[in-house]
Amino acid sequence: LLIAGTWVVLGYLMGSVPFGILITRTMGLGDLRSIGSGNIGATNVLRTGNKAAAAATLLLDGVKGALAVLLAGWVTGDSGAMQIAGLAAFIGHCYPVWLRFRGGKGVATFLGVVLALSWPVGLACCAMWLLAALVTRISSVGALVGAASSTVWMFAFARWDLLLTGTLLTVLVFWRHRENLKRLKAGTEPRIGQK
Ligand code: G3P
Numbered sequence: 001l002l003i004a005g006t007w008v009v010l011g012y013l014m015g016s017v018p019f020g021i022l023i024t025r026t027m028g029l030g031d032l033r034s035i036g037s038g039n040i041g042a043t044n045v046l047r048t049g050n051k052a053a054a055a056a057t058l059l060l061d062g063v064k065g066a067l068a069v070l071l072a073g074w075v076t077g078d079s080g081a082m083q084i085a086g087l088a089a090f091i092g093h094c095y096p097v098w099l100r101f102r103g104g105k106g107v108a109t110f111l112g113v114v115l116a117l118s119w120p121v122g123l124a125c126c127a128m129w130l131l132a133a134l135v136t137r138i139s140s141v142g143a144l145v146g147a148a149s150s151t152v153w154m155f156a157f158a159r160w161d162l163l164l165t166g167t168l169l170t171v172l173v174f175w176r177h178r179e180n181l182k183r184l185k186a187g188t189e190p191r192i193g194q195k
Contacts, residue, residue: 003076004084011068011085015092015109018099019060020045023053036190037179041104043139046193058108065089065112073116083165086113090169094176105176107143110169114150117162124153137191140180147173 020040024032029048032040036047042058065086072078072085093109095101111129115122128149133142147170154166174181183189 003081007068007072007076007081007085008088010071011088012092014064014068014071015089016096016098016103017064018093018096018103019064020057020104021099023056023060024048024050027053029053039104040099042108043192061093061104061108062112062115065093065109066116067112069113069116079161082117083162086117087165087168089113090172094172105140105143105180106169106173107147110147110173113169114166117165118154118157118159120157121150121153121159121162121166124156125150133192138184138189139192140177140184140189143173144177144180 018040020042021032024030024045027050029045029050032038032044032048036044038044042054042061045057046054048054068089069082069086072081076082090106090109090113092103094103094106096103107129111122111126114125125146129142129146131142132145133139136142150166150170151163154160154162180189
């Protein structure tokens with residue numbers, strides 16, 4: 001229990017670093033909270049017009065999730081600890097104490113965590129995410145398709161051990177996209193790059 005607790009705290013703290021906010025502030029790109037969807041993720045950073053900042057946000061938000069998982073793996077060698085660290089990092093990104101628990105939607109962190117837990121599953125999710133985003137030109141659709149597909153890939157690559165964690169992460173990604181889901185239903189969700 002103590003070991004699990006350690007990874008909950010460490011994972012949470014790593015995930016809670018809001019790179020979108022840090023990068024846009026450092027680069028003087030304005031207040032992310034008052035741009036576009038107000039979200040702290042890469043999609044919204046792209047709405048500042050700065051592609052490099054958006055790419056860096058995507059990468060670093062992903063890396064922090066992957067790193068939490070890999071760190072737990074290196075120290076404990078235990079898959080359970082890795083999954084706990086990954087879930088905690090994801091929750092840290094979505095509900096960071098530093099932003100009064102109003103964080104991101106977890107897409108980049110989801111991809112980083114899943115890649116670190118199983119790179120074949122992660123790569124397949126990334127492919128689905130990119131494909132759906134490219135075809136529809138809507139970032140949230142890519143995110144939702146990519147996340148939902150994780151269950152299929154966990155079956156396909158016989159990673160039954162990851163199914164519970166994968167399902168939890170996917171449900172949370174959908175929960176964090178409830179405003180996007182409403183906009184998608186209403187047909188008002190903006191395309192990538194639109195304000
Ligand atoms: O990664 C979040 C993306 O799926 C949607 O972002 O800013 O359009 O709500 P946003």
